[in-house]
Amino acid sequence: MGLPLVESALQWNSGILNANRDPKNDDVEFQITRLYSRFHSLDKGENGALSREDFQRIPELAINPLGDRIINAFFPEGEDQVNFRGFMRTLAHFRPVEDNEKSKGHDASEPLNSRNNKLLFAFRLYDLDRDDKISRDELLQVLRMMVGVNISDEQLGSIADRTIQEADTNGDMSISFSEFIKVLEKVDVEQKMSIRFLH
Amino acid sequence: ANCLARYWPCYVMLTGCSVTPLLVFIIVPAILGVSFGIRRIYMKTLLKIFEWATLRMERGAKERNQQLYKPCSNGIIAKEPVSLEQEIQEPRGGGGEFDMSDILYFCRRGVESIVDDEVTKRFTAEELESWNLLTRSNYNLHHISARLTVLWGLGVLIRYGFLLPLRVTLAVTGVGLLVVLTSIVGWLPNSRMKKYLSEKVNLMCYRICVRALTAIITYHDSDNKPKNGGICVANHTSPIDVLILASDGCYSMVGQAHGGLMGFIQKTLVKACPHIWFERSEVKDRHLVAKRLSDHVADKTKLPILIFPEGTCINNTSVMMFKKGSFEIDCTIYPVAIKYDPRFGNAFWNSSKFRMVTYLLHMMSSWAVVCSVWYLPPMKREEGEDAVQFANRVKSAIARKGGLVDLLWDGGLKRSKVKEVFKEEQQKLYSKVLVSRQEDPEHS
Numbered sequence: 001m002g003l004p005l006v007e008s009a010l011q012w013n014s015g016i017l018n019a020n021r022d023p024k025n026d027d028v029e030f031q032i033t034r035l036y037s038r039f040h041s042l043d044k045g046e047n048g049a050l051s052r053e054d055f056q057r058i059p060e061l062a063i064n065p066l067g068d069r070i071i072n073a074f075f076p077e078g079e080d081q082v083n084f085r086g087f088m089r090t091l092a093h094f095r096p097v098e099d100n101e102k103s104k105g106h107d108a109s110e111p112l113n114s115r116n117n118k119l120l121f122a123f124r125l126y127d128l129d130r131d132d133k134i135s136r137d138e139l140l141q142v143l144r145m146m147v148g149v150n151i152s153d154e155q156l157g158s159i160a161d162r163t164i165q166e167a168d169t170n171g172d173m174s175i176s177f178s179e180f181i182k183v184l185e186k187v188d189v190e191q192k193m194s195i196r197f198l199h
Numbered sequence: 200a201n202c203l204a205r206y207w208p209c210y211v212m213l214t215g216c217s218v219t220p221l222l223v224f225i226i227v228p229a230i231l232g233v234s235f236g237i238r239r240i241y242m243k244t245l246l247k248i249f250e251w252a253t254l255r256m257e258r259g260a261k262e263r264n265q266q267l268y269k270p271c272s273n274g275i276i277a278k279e280p281v282s283l284e285q286e287i288q289e290p291r292g293g294g295g296e297f298d299m300s301d302i303l304y305f306c307r308r309g310v311e312s313i314v315d316d317e318v319t320k321r322f323t324a325e326e327l328e329s330w331n332l333l334t335r336s337n338y339n340l341h342h343i344s345a346r347l348t349v350l351w352g353l354g355v356l357i358r359y360g361f362l363l364p365l366r367v368t369l370a371v372t373g374v375g376l377l378v379v380l381t382s383i384v385g386w387l388p389n390s391r392m393k394k395y396l397s398e399k400v401n402l403m404c405y406r407i408c409v410r411a412l413t414a415i416i417t418y419h420d421s422d423n424k425p426k427n428g429g430i431c432v433a434n435h436t437s438p439i440d441v442l443i444l445a446s447d448g449c450y451s452m453v454g455q456a457h458g459g460l461m462g463f464i465q466k467t468l469v470k471a472c473p474h475i476w477f478e479r480s481e482v483k484d485r486h487l488v489a490k491r492l493s494d495h496v497a498d499k500t501k502l503p504i505l506i507f508p509e510g511t512c513i514n515n516t517s518v519m520m521f522k523k524g525s526f527e528i529d530c531t532i533y534p535v536a537i538k539y540d541p542r543f544g545n546a547f548w549n550s551s552k553f554r555m556v557t558y559l560l561h562m563m564s565s566w567a568v569v570c571s572v573w574y575l576p577p578m579k580r581e582e583g584e585d586a587v588q589f590a591n592r593v594k595s596a597i598a599r600k601g602g603l604v605d606l607l608w609d610g611g612l613k614r615s616k617v618k619e620v621f622k623e624e625q626q627k628l629y630s631k632v633l634v635s636r637q638e639d640p641e642h643s
Contacts, residue, residue: 146301
């Protein structure tokens with residue numbers, strides 16, 4: 001299975017996950033080993049990278065209304081394959097925030113699982129064309145994905161209008177990232193966007 | 200060559216001396232249906248060796264300040280059983296139906312399923328906690344010490360040099376005898392004697408085949424064994440399931456008619472015993488299938504039918520959706536749960552990875568196949584229960600008895616995509632939440 005590869009992934013990822021090589025971070029090593037095993041089992045073509053089809057083979061993801069948007073988040077602009085590094089990088093957004101306490105990072109850069117970065121991940125689910133703005137059209141498309149055929153166009157349109165009206169503070173009829181942060185300021189994003197490993 | 204010419208009587212005697220006790224200890228008990236208990240002693244010895252091997256690996260890893268890769272059977276992440284409605288209908292600040300934070304629920308669920316989902320892991324072999332000296336089931340190969348390597352090497356010699364040839368001989372004997380004897384019995388006119396002989400012949404040959412795999416089977420609750428006029432349903436892990444059940448009772452098998460060697464065996468078997476083989480074209484016609492099965496169970500002189508309603512092999516950690524076809528027929532269902540002990544070898548047939556022949560070779564070069572069979576009390580469809588509900592009830596009973604996870608997912612997802620209708624259900628659920636918020640903004 002190539003577990004030595006995990007060792008190198010660990011070395012590389014120490015920077016991203018702010019993990020120090022001390023015994024307390026056996027947890028991190030454990031998690032990365034699990035995730036590598038998972039990556040390998042999803043990689044049916046055994047070419048060291050996942051394609052969109054590999055993700056769509058997961059039934060629970062295929063029936064998720066936003067499944068395609070989530071899959072898209074793993075693939076950088078214009079690319080069709082994601083390697084283990086990219087896979088880990090995207091998943092790192094979902095580490096619980098308290099894990100950062102265990103590993104005192106001395107990097108100046110913000111960890112991927114900060115509240116801000118979690119919100120950015122969610123923002124990008126709405127922002128279909130990656131132009132850092134959520135337009136009315138984009139909001140409508142995402143809403144349509146979530147409700148299917150069960151709500152009429154007019155009703156959906158009015159929902160979108162109302163949402164933009166409440167969020168938009170600078171009057172450009174679209175939602176920027178800072179406006180998005182303001183809308184969600186009371187939401188416990190850290191808890192809703194965290195995945196905990198069992199031991 | 201000169202050696203061979205001079206000493207051939209010695210070689211013949213040696214072979215004879217070594218083969219005869221094997222025959223006496225294996226084939227005769229199979230014929231008579233008794234057991235010396237050798238296999239159980241073998242099993243206990245093996246377990247002790249495996250535990251020792253795992254301990255040594257752990258010790259070796261600790262010395263090097265590393266961790267062993269330990270598989271997790273219960274999933275690797277904490278998934279809270281919170282439904283869509285519960286999570287999204289928390290009290291929120293603003294009014295209105297839609298909240299931009301609704302997306303977070305779907306987002307997290309989606310990523311959770313990417314890290315660990317309930318379905319895809321059922322189609323690959325289960326990971327083991329202790330090492331059973333087979334390279335194919337070890338993820339900690341870099342932790343093996345010199346002593347363990349020697350042990351492993353010894354294991355390879357024993358398995359491939361002694362066990363495998365012995366088992367292949369037995370298997371060939373078993374199948375050969377089956378074909379020959381059932382043909383002979385098939386010539387007899389239909390009578391009670393023919394039935395009796397056919398049963399004895401089948402049992403004997405399947406028992407030889409069971410020994411060809413060194414299968415150590417424990418049968419529980421044998422008074423619930425399936426009777427004539429019923430259908431026996433069991434969870435499916437491998438083609439060996441048939442062998443395991445058929446060596447303890449007589450069944451009519453159902454399946455597709457193959458060509459070649461398999462087809463020849465099928466045709467021979469059906470002479471002595473009324474099995475149900477369908478042509479490929481007939482398999483699609485559900486009414487035809489149902490009719491033939493119903494006719495069979497209506498005839499109380501015919502043996503119980505053996506069916507695997509999952510329709511495909513699953514890795515024995517869970518039971519997946521039962522196809523409703525066999526539950527629509529009006530008769531008694533005899534559920535059977537089969538659980539393999541994964542410590543001795545992986546019995547699951549991953550048909551996308553290995554062909555049948557490769558799989559059988561793996562089985563015959565493993566240490567043993569250890570499993571438990573539970574015969575559950577018979578069940579009948581109740582008033583007001585439709586076939587799907589009945590199928591789910593039987594499935595739950597089997598899962599509970601065998602200690603397996605009860606899943607609603609279709610085993611067919613091994614090869615095909617999930618149906619769109621399930622996504623539509625999710626969308627409908629969310630729409631309901633939106634509408635209910637609109638109608639009752641204070642309460643949501």
